[in-house]
Amino acid sequence: MARSKEFDESIVLDKAMKLFWEQGYEKTSLTDLVEHMGIHRRSLYDTFGDKHMLFLKAMDRFRAKINTELTGVIKRSETAEEALQLIINFMIYGEEDSPSGCLMVNSAVELAMRDAEVDSKSTESFTLSEQMFKDIILWGQRNGEFTSDYDAAELAEHMHTVCVGLRVMTRTSIAKEKLLRTANISIKLLCK
Template sequence: MARSKEFEENVVLEKAMKLFWEQGYEKTSMMDLVKHMGIHRRSLYDTFGDKHTLFLKAMDRFRDKVNAELVGEVKRSKNATEALQLIFSFVISVKEDSPSGCLMVNSAVELAMRDTEVDLKTTELFTLSEQLFKDIILRGQQDGEFSSDYNADDLAEHLHAVFVGLRVMTRTSIRKEKLHRIADLSIKLLTK
C-alpha cells in the first residue's frame, strides 16, 4: 500500500522557492532543501524530481505569483501613471517574508548563460513584463497622459530595463529613496 504524502506540495514548493531566491541555485544544496522544506529526501525526489527540476518548478511558482500580483496592481490603478507607480513600488518594497531582489533576475544572472531552460523561463517572464509595460504605456498614450513621441514597444523595453535594474539594486544597501527617485524619473519621462 502506498504511503500518502505528509505535506502540502504547494507549501513546500513555496519554501523551496524562497530558499533558491535567497541563496541562488548553486549555493543551495539538497541538504539545505530537505531541511528548509521540512520533508524527507526521498519525498523530495518522488514529488519534485532532482534539484534542477525543483528549481524550474520554483521559478514557475515565482512567475505565476508575481505576474498575478502585478496584474492585480495594474487593474486596481486609476490611470497609467498610477499603474507604473504601483509596479515600481512593488519592486522596491520588499515584503518582510520575502528575500530581496527577484528570483528570475537573480537566476538569469547566475545561470542563463549556461542553462537553456533557465534562460527560456527568464526570457518568457521578461517578455510578459515588457508586454505589461507596453499595455500600460498604450493606455497612457490613448488617454493623453503619456507622450506619443516614442513607440510603446521601445518605451516598454526601456521601462523593463529600469525594472530589472531596480530588482538588482534592491539586493544592495542602496537606499530606497534613491530607487524611488529612479522610478519616478522614468515615469516622468513618459509624460507630456
C-alpha cells in the same frame, strides 16, 4: 501500496522558491532544501525530481505568483501612471517576508549563460513583463497621460530594463529612496 503525501506540495514549493530566491541556485544545497521545506529527501525526489527540476518549478511558481500580484495592482489602478508607480514600488520594496530582488533576475544573472532552461524561463518572464509595461503605456497614451512621441513597445523595453536594474540593486545596501528617484525619473520621461 503508495503512501499519501504528508505535506502540501504548494506550501513546500513556496518554501523552496523563497530559499532559491534568497540564496541562489548554486549556494542552495539539497540538505538546505529538505531542512527548509520540512520534507524528507526521498519525498523531494518523488515529488519534484532532482534539485534542478525543483528549481525550474520554483521559477514557474514565482512567475505565477508575481503575475497574479501585478495583475491585481493594474486592475486597482485608476490611471496608467498610478499602475506604473505601484509596480515600481512593489519591485523596490517587495512584500513582507520575501527576499529582496527577483528570482527571475537573480536566476538569469546566475545561470542563464550556462543553463538553457533557466535562460528560456527568464527570457519568457522578461517578455511577459515587457508586454505588461507595453499594455500600461498604451493605456497611458490613449488617456493622454504618456507621450505618443515614441513607440509603446520601445518605451516598454526601456521601463523593463530600468526595472531589471532596480531589482538587482535592491539586493545591495543602496538606499531604496535612491532607487525610487531613479524609477520616478523613468516615469516622468513617459509623461506629457
